[in-house]
Amino acid sequence: MQQVEIGAAERQRVTARLADVLPVGALLTEPRALKPYESDGLTAIREVPWLVALPESESQVRAVLAICREHGVPVVPRGAGTGLSGGARPRADGVLLGLARMNRILEIDLDNCVARVEPGVRNLAISQAAGEHGLYYAPDPSSQIACSIGGNVAENAGGVHCLKYGLTVHNVVGLRVLTIEGETLELGGKGLDAPGYDLLALMTGSEGMLGVVTEVTVRLLPVPPEKRVVLAAFGEVAAAAAAVGAIIAEGLIPAGLEMMDRLAIQAAEAFVQAGYPRGAAAILLCELDGVGAEVDAALAQVRRILIGQGAFSIRVAVDAAEQAKLWLGRKAAFPAVGRLAPDYYCMDGTIPRARLAEVLAHITALEAEFGLAVANVFHAGDGNLHPLILYDANRPGELERAEAMGARILAQCVAVGGTVTGEHGVGLEKLDSMCGQFSPAELDQMHRVKHAFDPAGLLNPGKAVPTLVRCAELGGMHVHGGVLPFANLPRF
Amino acid sequence: MPPDADIADYLQDAVAGAAARGGALCISGSGSKAFLAAGHATGPQAAGGQLLSTTEHTGIIDYRPEELVLTARAGTSLAHIEATLGAAGQRLPFEPPRFRGGGTLGGAVACGLSGPGRPWFGALRDAVLGVELINGLGERLRFGGQVMKNVAGYDLARLQAGAFGTLGLLLSVSLKVLPRPQSERTLVFELDPATAVARCRAWARQPYPLTGACHADGVLRVRLAGAPAAVDEAAAALGGDGAAAPGYWDALRDHALDWFRSGGCLWRLSVPPAADPAGMDCLINWAGAERWWSAPSGDDATARMLTRVAQAGGHARRFDATYGIQQPTGPAATYVRRLKAAFDPARVLNPHLSPADAY
Incomplete structure (x- = not known):
């Protein structure tokens, strides 16, 4: 959506009407107050909003929406602003509708x-x-x-x-x-x-x-009464990936099943000393939960599978403190990787698990091509991959290189039958990658659904679904529909 | 095993052709749930379109047990899919009904019905990962995918579940599947409905490996499933008054219990699970959340029941020829009509089951 030109008189009218329906202090208009809302968790994409409205009740939300509708003002809803795809990035011509005060x-x-x-x-x-x-x-x-x-x-x-x-x-x-x-x-x-x-x-x-x-x-x-956490280290990524498939093939559904690669392990160790074996090419962290008899039986089964798949070290946390320590390395992986380079760019593709080793090899090749290192953190159980591309925004061109590399990783996720975003959303960040995953007809169907709910296009315009014009300008990126590699792969 | 056949091009031509000449299509699978989909009997929305069957569009396209994902063409029979999953020790988590033994994948998704394990394993729509469909413009579109986590674009795949083919002709569907539990046991309790619901709600707050809870005719049956040790432990804790007949859960799932043969007009009630059952005279499934009621004829019992369900914050749906056309009322109805128009502006797809025109 094009930026809307709003005259000064109209701006004053809208501001006054919004101030009327909101409590004192719930309409931010001063540059210093607006600044903290300029981005969500994806801070590379910023725009200071015209106004920030912070309603405290549904009726106030309704009133804000009515005023914006009447005046044709775009509205960008925002929760806590922790999103990672720019979905809550505001607009200079719009109202940022912050819902954080509705917290009962x-x-x-x-x-x-x-x-x-x-x-x-x-x-x-x-x-x-x-x-x-x-x-x-x-x-x-x-x-x-x-x-x-x-x-x-x-x-x-x-x-x-x-x-x-x-x-x-x-x-x-x-x-x-x-x-x-x-x-x-x-x-x-x-x-x-x-x-x-x-x-x-x-x-x-x-x-x-x-x-x-x-x-x-x-x-x-x-709340599950019992849980067990196992850490397994592997000399090769492919073996760790095979172990994930073997655990699930045996009928176990772990509560959590996470993988980290060498660079991510080293970063986590250096940061929080979780006790991960530094020599490992990959580690698996497996959490089993349920009633006591159930988790003990599952634990024995998982141990046997891990040994069979070539784990060179297996550690079962003996108590809650050790469980927390093992998880700490995984949970601190992003900030830990953040210490390796001034900036990192977090990707969020999902792939069929069977293609993991292949996709990681592709990422290794891209590291050489782009001259940037990648640490991989992986929700292995459900195939959701978070490659963290390390870069330095102060070096000219490096952010652009990281973004270009990220787009290539996402295109590869689509090519093997996966998706450009598993849990972070499209927002503004992955609009271009959407052109690779969906055909123009599919995107057009999504636009018609948007139109059914928001005929004027005022609600968070320009996010999540790229315009066909944008995709046409990118040209030739559409991966499926029999045009590009793996055309015979059944994939949606 | 039935032969695999890909007739997507034929189906696409049929939809595009109907759209071009202003015609209408009645999409059918095996017909096992046709009694829910007669739709509007008279007026401009009455059936009258050309019949288009998907039953020859068959075959499992992709199934790798270790991925927990199965993709099959819409005309593939549920029986074939379940046999294939069973051979690998897996199953459909949402346990769709197989009325009179029939049913196709496309029909199951279109009708959106889920079986006894729904509160614990999720509904059919929860297992839908992706679809390929033909919209009313005759376009072949894919939404969702074959992976567990996917938030690229609007979730137009799950939207097809329960839409009765009015938003798209389903060509194929990818589903999340689950391992079959290692062991299973059914406990039986002789209880009145109110006590049965109270028990179920108390148990729901405890980490028991419940996978079914159904009360009818003074008997509550509870299904436990999981690791043998966990089932043993829970069975010992819960007690019970005896054992259930084998095949009970399949019979419940397929409406083959005697209870469903009572002859009255059958209603499906979806209510907050703790809703007071006193005097409702229902079969109480899903630990309280799904209830089946056979309406007596000739008095105002139905009106009273509808009021009661609405007051409880639930929904009542007649489980007959009108089931497929029932849509939300109130402000949501506007958006339902517009969604139909967004997928099928010329009303080619199942107009007899579709909400009225938008705008």
Whole structure:
């Protein structure tokens, strides 16, 4: 969407009307106050918004949307601003609609095992509130201490436990959504389904482009009484990848199954001393949870598989403290890698697990081609790969080189039957890569869905789905449809 | 094993041809759920289109057990898919019904029905990873993929689940599959409905390996599944009054229990699981969340039940020829109509099951 030119008089009118419907201090207009909102977690893409509105209730959200609709002002919704794809990057001609102040837990319903919360409630706060009843909210993106549930819904956020417990879409049972046209949609509820088209699933992961979430009902699960954490080290990445396939082929669904490569291991060790074997080409971190008898049986099975697949070192954490230590290296992997270079660029492709060794070899070749190092952190259980490209933004051209390399990695993920984003979203960052994953007709279908909810194109315009013009200008990147490599691969 | 056949080009020509001449198509699979999809019997939305069957578009395109993903053409029978999965020790997590033994993958996704394990293993829509479809413009489109985590673009794959083929003719579907549990046991409790629901809700807060909980005619049956030791431990903790007949869960799943032969008008109620069951006279499935009711004829019991379900925050749907056309009411109805128009502006695909025109 083109930037909208707004005259000074119109600007004053809109500002005054917004100030009227918001509490004191909930409309930010001064440059210094606006500045912190110029980006989300993807700080390379920035734009200071015209205004920031921080409503405290659904009726205030409705009023803000109505004013923006009447004046044709673009609205960019934002949760906690921890997103990694620029999905909440504001516009200089628009209102940033921050929902962080709507942060009340409305209800913990123990009989129905659900929590009803406002969108600004932090992900971890739900589990903390449910914890005294032995319940928790399963999806745990790594930003869970800060990220909001509304943002989780917008991005269909994942985490390290998705293979067993699913993504946000599998754990949300109800939403209240305001459309830009002023309608209130009540999707789902405390039951498990509702008649007709699954608007609840459609809204989840729609990156704030179809509606603004004002209330979320999530299902709560009993906290697993026991867990075991195993660390296995391998001399070759391919062996570690094979071990992942073997664990799943034997019928085990671990709660978490993570892989790190040599550079990521070394960075983590240097940073937090988790006790990872430094000589390893790859490590696997496997968490099993459930009741005691179940996890012990699974643990024995996993050990046998790991030995069979050639692990040269296997360590089972003896207590909760050691479990936390083993996880610490993984959870600190991103900041640890951040110490190796001034900047890193985090990718988020997903691939069929069987293609892992091949994709990692491709990334190694790209490292040589682009002259940039990559550390790989991998949600191995569900095939979600996070290559971290190391670069220095102060060196001319290096950011551009990192971005070009990232686009090549994502194109390779698509070529082997995967996707350009597993859990971070498209936002602004991966618009070009979307041209490689989807045909013009597919993108056009998505635009028509957007139009069905937002005919004027005012809600988070320009994100998630590239225009056909943009893709045409890139030219020739569309990978599937029998045009480029692996044309005979069944892939969607 | 049935032969594999790819008739996607033929199906695409059929849709494009119908769109070009302003015609309409009634899409069918094996017909096992046709009793839910007669749709509008009269008026401009009545069936009258040309029948287009997907049953010859068959075959498992890709299945690697260690990836937990299966991709098959829409006309592939559920029986073939389940046999293939079974041979590798896996299964469809959402346990779709196989009415009279039939059913295709496309039909299962279009109808969106899930079986007894739904609260624990997820619904059919939860297992949908990707689809290839033909929209009403005759375009072949792919959404989602063959991987577990995928947030590229709107989730137009899951949207097809339960859409009764009104947004696209499904060509193929990729599903997440799961290992078959190592062991399974059914416990039986003689309880009244209110106590049964209360028990189920209390158990839901405990980490028991439950995978089914259904109450009917004064008996609550509970399915435990998982590692043998975990099943033993839970069975000892929960107790019970005896053993269930073998095949109970399959019969429940396929509506082959005697309970479903009572003859009244059958309703499916989706409610908050703890909703008070007193006096509802339902078969209570999904630990309370799904209830089946056979409406007595000749009095205002139905109106009373609908009020009750609405007050509980649930939804009631007649499980008959109108099931496929039921859509949300209120403001959502506008967007439902526009979504239909976004996929199929000329109303080529199953117009008899489609929401009314947009705008």
